[in-house]
């Protein structure tokens with residue numbers, strides 16, 4: 471008997487194919503804390519056709535592509551599925567936005583963005599494949615393998 | 623080409639043609655910089671010179687540049703006497719200063735500070751050095767010197783010598799030289815060699831810099847750009863002495879050098895170049911220092927829109 475690990479949802483958004491172990495960070499980047507009232511289910515390390523993955527389901531809320539794109543930093547293969555009445559009405563893969571603001575802390579301790587100035591951290595995409603980002607202020611490129619630890 | 627209102631934050635913000643235009647304008651400024659001709663080009667303009675970190679050469683040459691063109695200068699040479707000491711943010715200092723001036727020149731210890739200042743200011747920001755980050759006016763005056771001394775930038779084989787890892791000026795200079803397709807040699811002790819990001823960037827731009835450790839064979843070099851190896855980089859003072867000593871340029875080093883070799887140094891120097899070199903025609907470093915003035919005059923006149 472096939473046991474459903476995560477129940478299908480009637481309306482809302484399913485973020486699938488999240489890099490395993492990163493579901494909570496995805497929610498953090500999206501600024502979803504659970505206080506919003508929607509039902510949120512998280513499944514981590516689910517074995518799918520292409521190996522392990524995390525899944526996040528948010529009921530009764532359709533996330534816009536733009537707001538979800540920033541998770542491409544830590545979940546480059548994630549897909550966004552918009553569900554209406556149990557049907558996937560929209561599906562697309564995340565793609566990194568050209569500017570990443572207030573999400574990643576610059577790894578350079580001498581960077582102006584790490585001081586007390588009234589600015590948010592800002593990164594621009596230096597290369598899409600492989601994904602490399604560069605601090606808008608000091609031009610430092612963080613090591614993408616350590617990007618998790620730089621999420622604000 | 624219109625530079626009016628533009629910020630000078632990083633050399634990478636400029637195309638090759640824009641850089642050449644700046645050098646051309648600087649060329650015309652030389653007699654005024656030398657005091658042989660008088661100018662009132664920037665009469666009525668005020669430059670704010672905000673030095674959050676001391677720097678004799680950069681600050682003096684900017685102030686001289688502004689005054690040689692008939693402009694006025696306000697500002698401070700170190701933050702000790704200002705409200706920054708009371709904890710004011712750089713953003714607020716910039717917003718205050720811009721209400722008193724037409725252009726801001728700044729040096730600040732934090733990397734990216736000039737880029738941030740440019741976001742807050744509506745007047746042009748000229749970066750006079752931001753920590754270990756960029757120092758575009760030094761880069762431009764270096765390019766100006768190479769062109770003035772040798773006639774062109776691209777035809778030369780240029781050796782960058784000394785501390786290539788931490789040296790603020792050499793990274794942007796390497797980038798600019800790659801942009802001009804000059805041949806480059808990076809000569810440094812292994813622990814102070816050019817960072818791989820810089821080398822890779824040069825390669826991506828089509829340059830093929832040679833990496834070397836010794837200054838013994840420089841027969842085919844046209845420009846020797848020497849930088850200071852700092853004591854702080856070495857935990858062991860003996861090791862420092864040994865390394866610094868082996869990169870010292872003296873008459874012996876240049877005995878097989880090209881007749882028209884020029885030696886440059888961003889100054890101040892400590893022991894990197896033996897004073898016996900000063901009297902030779904190879905020594906271009908004092909002329910290089912002077913060139914800071916016409917180049918900075920050109921930048922001020924361009925960003926203020928007085929020259930197109």
Ligand SMILES: [Zn+2]
Pocket residue numbers: 576577578581582583605606607608609610734
């Ligand atoms: Zn930074």
